[in-house]
Amino acid sequence: MRAFARKHPIIWAYCFIAFFSFSYHIPLYSLGMSGTTGLRQTVLMSFLWLLPVVLLPRYTRLLLALAGLVMWPAALTSIFYFIIYGQEFSQSAIFIAFESNAAESSEFIRSYWQWWFVPLLLVYSAIPIWMWQQLPVVSLSRRQKTAYGSVFALIAFWPFIGTLAATTQAPMADATYHQMIRMEPTAPWNLVFGYVKYQQQMADMTDLLQQNRKVKPLANLVAVDTLPDTVVLVLGESTNRQRMSLYGYPRETTPRLDALHEQGDLLVFRDVVTPRPYTIEALQQILSFADAKSPERFFNEPTLLNMMKQAGYEITWITNQQTQTRRNTMLTTFSQMADHQVYLNNNRQQNAHQYDEDVLAPVAQALASGAKKKLVIVHMLGTHRGYHYRYPDSYAHFRDNTGAPAWITPDILAEYNSYDNAVRYNDYVVASLIGVVRYRDEKSLLVYFSDHGEEVFDNPEQLFTGRNEGAPTSAMYTVPFLVWTSPAFKQQRDISSWAAGENRPYSNAYFIHTFAQMVGLSFDRLQPHDSLISAEFVPAPRWIGDPLNPKTLRDYNVAVGTEKPFDLAKTTRNENLGI
Known part of the structure; x- marks a missing residue:
């Protein structure tokens, strides 16, 4: 040498x-x-x-x-x-x-x-x-x-x-x-x-937190129904409901959730879309009062976490997403609004084997807390791009073209299968989370949805993987939205009316109103017509696009080209966005 x-x-x-x-x-x-x-x-x-x-x-x-x-x-x-x-x-x-x-x-x-x-x-x-x-x-x-x-x-x-x-x-x-x-x-x-x-x-996070601390609490926040002892909010990632057998996909990608639904344990909302095809931008609307019309409300009004703290809930944020990146500062800011944080993913790159089953033990530990009222927010990697990194080899269930559409050619089959395998593994994790919550035998509510969808060769006319807000497809926006409630919760609350909303067209931009009513809260700014489970629900255009650039805002039905434009004459709501 x-x-x-x-x-x-x-x-x-x-x-x-x-x-x-x-x-x-x-x-x-x-x-x-x-x-x-x-x-x-x-x-x-x-x-x-x-x-x-x-x-x-x-x-x-x-x-x-x-x-x-x-x-x-x-x-x-x-x-x-x-x-x-x-x-x-x-x-x-x-x-x-x-x-x-x-x-x-x-x-x-x-x-x-x-x-x-x-x-x-x-x-x-x-x-x-x-x-x-x-x-x-x-x-x-x-x-x-x-x-x-x-x-x-x-x-x-x-x-x-x-x-x-x-x-x-x-x-x-x-x-x-x-x-x-x-x-x-x-x-x-x-x-x-x-x-x-x-x-x-x-420094960026500190500025956002300081700004949030100056926000006034919700006026006249009261419990109008029996509150659940435990609330679990599961935030998925990049999961297109059209690739879930629970929503009619021919491949069996969600066997565990399918079984729960057949047993009558799941409410499956079938027409929910996300307002943005990107995690940060979507959650800024989903977890706050911000929407396409009023993006500034994220900064000057309480967030979902503020609301639940004000209602007396101890909040734990458990994330399998990267903790700190140039893009994820906002997510870390959300987590710091909670009382407790569990950060599981410290990889420098998103393309790393990091499995969502890692959230199960921390969730069980959080549920064992002595707090009377608990909110546990679980942010998963879900089916994020780099699909083969999202599941262990034992979940490589789809290996050939059985059940795949005719337009899936051999050169793209592996990636197509990887996404379906990631969805199937995601099914295991979500069902396991329900099992962890069920085991506690408390008055419990669990809500799961994905932040946005993902296009993975779903459009035969333009084969593509990923998301592009400038050229939207339905796969980028259609998300699963599931609700599970414990027997103890259903004994205290009559939730039979919730099923009426399962087929309502809904934008998750208004989720905070649905969530408040599911928990049993009311306050001055609550808009029942924006709640998916309310008898006062009023359908409205589901705007997608960048709120900071109003010219890009479009009705989802029009943008994806699969449905007729929403008829503004059928709603009494004021949706004048100046576009």
């Missing part, structure tokens, strides 16, 4: 640098816990550390010794986090660490410490020390310095350079951000940029 290092000193120096990140990303990828992103960025961003080497070759050993001392603790942090949690280290893990107190940290060390951590640490440290000892003094001509330096700089800083050249609005900010996210998978930038992003997102 020493002979190779002397003959190819730059290659050996690169191997020394890359070791600290490859030693972490190779196990992640080989075990199927992440995609290739981390490996690709490690290959490219490791060239960054070669720049001082080619500029000051006579100090190669000193420079790489200093670099190793910086990368070593960062790499160890990622490795031990992976060993303990089986997840990729990210700024979400930093958030959890800073949100923990000294007692929790001490308990963590006692719980997870293993004797073999010490020999592992010694072996892991010995490898780069040995590699460093093989390093020769590097000698480069001026021409070689220029050539190597130019190539390495171009490789390492291409995200910044490319974005700067392609972006016209806020180019410096965008270029810096893209450079950061490319460098973040590698040591020590996993810690450095993870902390920077944590600070930025904490």
Whole structure:
């Protein structure tokens, strides 16, 4: 090896640098816990550390010794986090660490410490020390310095350079951000940029929470019926009800929920759509009084969590979504409105094996709380894109084209099947959550719906996967909406009238009104005509599009091209949006 290092000193120096990140990303990828992103960025961003080497070759050993001392603790942090949690280290893990107190940290060390951590640490440290000892003094001509330096700089800083050249609005900010996210998978930038992003997102979250604290409580909030002791709100992800056998799909993708429905234990609402095909934007309306007409109400009126706190409920937010990302700050803000938080997914990338069954134990623990009134909000990964990551191999039920539409060709069959398998696994998790709640034998209410749907080759005229608000299809908006109530709850409340709403056309933008009536609450701003279970319900246009750009707002029936436009003359409601 020493002979190779002397003959190819730059290659050996690169191997020394890359070791600290490859030693972490190779196990992640080989075990199927992440995609290739981390490996690709490690290959490219490791060239960054070669720049001082080619500029000051006579100090190669000193420079790489200093670099190793910086990368070593960062790499160890990622490795031990992976060993303990089986997840990729990210700024979400930093958030959890800073949100923990000294007692929790001490308990963590006692719980997870293993004797073999010490020999592992010694072996892991010995490898780069040995590699460093093989390093020769590097000698480069001026021409070689220029050539190597130019190539390495171009490789390492291409995200910044490319974005700067392609972006016209806020180019410096965008270029810096893209450079950061490319460098973040590698040591020590996993810690450095993870902390920077944590600070930025904490500042944004603090502003939102402070704004929410200034909101006035709901006027004249009262219980008008027997309140459930336990309320569980299950938020799914990217699940199109048209791919559920519960809603008539020919493949048996929801056998457990089908059985519950046949037993008369489930209310299945069959015509609910989401207002937006994106998680954050959809939940901003669903969990607040905001809608297409009044998006500002999210900021200046109470949210669903505020309402339930005011009603005396202890709230626990359990999430299997990523804790902190550039997009998920709003979700973390929602979680911080709760009394207790459980963050299960600290992966840096969404494309990682993270199964929703992980929520079951925390939910059971939350239900065992001594609080008289409990609201548990469970936010799952559901059937989020990267469908094969959403279920274990034992749930790879659909493997051929049996039951698939005729337009599903062999080249897209695997992804089509993966989505159906994810739906079938989601069926298992939702049914299991119902089982956990049933076991408590309390006056309980469970509501499940997905934040939005997902197009997965459902339209033969335009084969496509994902969501695009600019070119909407029904699959992007049609969501399951299920309600389960315990026998004890039904003994106290007559909910027989709820079934009248099962076929009503409804937008989940108004969910807070339905939820309030299901729980048994009333207040001045409650709109019974917006409640799916109210005898006063009035059908209305189901607007989809961006509320901040009113010209994009369209009636769902018109936008998806499957139904006649909603007849405004049939409603007494004022829906003048100026469009």
